[in-house]
Amino acid sequence: MSLLWPKPWQKQTPTDSSTDNRQRETMIIPHEQLSDSALRGLMEEFITREGTDYGWVETSLERMVEQVRGQIERGDVVIVFDPATESVSLLTKREARELGND
Template sequence: MIIPWQDIAPEMLDSLIEAFVLREGTDYGEQELTLEQKTADVKRQLQCGEALIVWSELHETVNIMPRTQFRG
């Protein structure tokens, strides 16, 4: 189930994004980004619809994923 990012309290959204960024392990290439830069990028992706916040009933977890990977 998709959870609209606008329905999440700002502090909770920031915490969710930060937890995602800290666990995701993405390689950013030669340029290393700060935590603030990474979280701002994820927030931008959510705001423009490139990424989604998804609740898994099966696993009872929340995740952030690219829209292209979501199979509802």
């Protein structure tokens, strides 16, 4: 399954010299630190996000949740928190590396 979604972390935010640089850095959140209901809610929001494309075949929400959960558990997809926007998103490991999160 290929995951495509909007990339809110690429939006430009105004630079304010009084802003603490640490607040502009994203953080990877281990999925084990989320409750089952919080993780499921995050996955469902990600899956149903406008602009997400899963291809030509219609797949149930439950099946997509299972696929995304597998990608998270394998470490192919990570949970990223952006303190500047106070938002959470799912990124591929490669995308997270590009942001400086190893």
